[in-house]
Amino acid sequence: MPLEDEAVRLRVRTVLAEHGRLTNAEIRRLSGYSRMEVLRLVRSLREEGLLELEGRGRGAHYRPALKLTARSPKDRKGGK
Numbered sequence: 001m002p003l004e005d006e007a008v009r010l011r012v013r014t015v016l017a018e019h020g021r022l023t024n025a026e027i028r029r030l031s032g033y034s035r036m037e038v039l040r041l042v043r044s045l046r047e048e049g050l051l052e053l054e055g056r057g058r059g060a061h062y063r064p065a066l067k068l069t070a071r072s073p074k075d076r077k078g079g080k
Helices: 003-019 024-031 035-047 072-076
Strands: 051-054 061-064
Touching: 003 024, 003 035, 003 061, 024 035, 035 051
Parallel strands: none
Antiparallel strands: 051 061
16 A cells, blocks of 8 residues: 555544544545545445444445544543
């Protein structure tokens, strides 16, 4: 996986951990990816158990899976 792709994955995971949810459009803005590239990215992250899809259509969004929530940046730094 190219470094740029890995950086996008890390950014999406970090923002998800901080904000709790992201839409496809928000991930496109963060990454500069096309709609189809985002779909491939989130499919990969879902298969790894790092995020979950909630809703359908325009109301659909992605939220961190328990695996991602358990390893949030706050937890690693000892924050409350």
